[in-house]
Amino acid sequence: MKILYFHQYFNTTEMAGGTRSYEMAKCLVAADHEVHIITTWREPTEKTDWWQESIDGIEVHWLPVRYDNTMSFAGRIGAFFKFALKAGQRGCRIGGDLVFATSTPLTIILPGYRAARRLRTPLVFEVRDLWPKLPIAMGALKNPLTRWLAICLERFAYARSDAIVALSPGMAEGVIQLGYPEDKITIIPNGCDLDLFTPSEVAANKFRTKHPELGTGQIILYAGTLGRINGVGYLAQLAHLMKDRFPEVRFVTIGHGSEAERTHQLAKQLGVLDVNFFQYPAMSKQELVGAFAAASVSCSLFIDLPAMWANSANKFFDTLASGTAVAINYQGWQADLIDEHECGVVLNADPDKAADDLSLLLSDREALAETGRRARQLAQVRFSRDKLGQEFVSVLQNAYDKSRQV
Incomplete structure (x- = not known):
């Protein structure tokens, strides 16, 4: 198959950010498919038009x-629609046998549907977040008309x-609740490299050695976006609460985002900045390997x-892939995985109570090492990138095969 793969935020392992589309595209190439990623270059450049x-x-x-x-809401919306318009045109010119569109943003469905309809190909859509449920819950979509349009776009997708x-x-489950047939949905979570x-x-x-x-x-690591929804100030508060209990422990954030400066200022006010709390800019996934290897605990955080x-x-x-104990401060299916496989800790949303949970985890180094080993085992058994990649290839192949039977 010749596959048009629409993703506005495509990254390789040499770039900062998630690399799911890169890994899945490689699986498609390994299965002898021709893959065309249609995406954006977000860094400063002198180029003004497409390049390949x-x-x-x-x-x-x-x-x-x-x-x-860090862009304003209006600025982000403008970027979404600019890409949607030009990506649809590009896809139609390239041509293909199947269109795959992955959110966010939800506007990715617009170029995906345009290309699929023009080329008369099947369309497979990937849901990475329940948008617009999230921005509505966060208060980002306040205008009733904007909310209605976003909900209509979701149902359209x-x-x-x-x-x-x-x-x-x-x-x-969120997709099913809107009336989409359950038998047409496949769950393929992010995988472990x-x-x-x-x-x-x-x-x-x-x-x-690079960071003496x-x-x-011990290092408590957060490697990811420092956005409003992540609430990484929580980690600075933990560093403050843990400073006297475990003075040798270091709290480390690696990443950028709209809340980076606010987190910096909070850590400074709490007296932990560059004492037991350190902030570093975003790194490529290849560079992050050493950070995960050095960490005793790695966090995923949300408000x-x-x-x-x-x-x-x-x-x-x-x-999980790095064999590091995982800590999260929210509930849901990942919390269930941690409890079931004893591969980390689900911290209380209240930093004062979370400090007790984290202290217990750090106090027994042998048990902590075993927790990390269980994390790696879970990665191998349930979330191998290669295994999930094969499932992904099958979903697209089945969609194409069914379209040819009609």
Whole structure:
């Protein structure tokens, strides 16, 4: 098959951010499919129009459209629709046998549907977040008309798709509740890159050597977006509460986002900045390997918002793959996994109570190491990227085969 793969935020392992589309596209290429990624280049560039390059057998079509987590809501919406318009045109010119569109943003359905309809191909849609449920819950979509339009777009996406891939059971349930047939939904969560994140003392030592300010004590890591929904100030509060209990422990954030400066200022006010709390800019996934290897605990964090419990955060699965104990501060299916497989801790949303939970985890180093081993085992058994990639290829192949039977 020749596959048009629409994703506004495509990244390789040499870039900062999630790499699911890159990994899944490689699985498609390995299965002898021709894959064209239609995406954006978000960094500053002198280029003003499309350009194309081949990456590991994937044909990547870049369009320069500025976007980052610090932009205003209006600025982000503008970026979404600019890409949607031009991506649809690009897809129609490239042509293909199947269209795959992955959110967020939900506006990705517009170029996906346009290309699928023009080319008369099946359309498979991937749900990475229950949008617009999340921005509505966060108060980002306040205008009733905007909310109504967003809900209509969500229903349009599901109704026009021949099959849907959901990243968690909660996301699948959200789609089903809107009337989409359950038998057309496949749950394929974010996977674990077992080769990239193989536990390595060499990588851990390299990271510590590069950052001598961290010392030799235990590291509590947060590697991901510092956005409003993540509430990473929670980690600065934990660092403050833990400073006297475990003075050698270091709390580390790696990433960027709209709340980075606010988190920085909070840590400074609490007297922990560059004492036991350290902030570093975003790193590529390859660079993060050493950070995960050095960490004793790695966190996935969100503000206290039940709408986020269905998430499938990359950092959670990278933690499992690295054989590191995982800590989260929310409920849902990931909390159930942690409890069932004893691979980490579900922290209380209240930092004062969470400090007690974290202290208990850190106090027994032997038990903590065993917790990390169980995390790696869960990654191998349930979330191998290779296994999930094969399921993904099958979903697209089945959608194509069914379209040819009509």
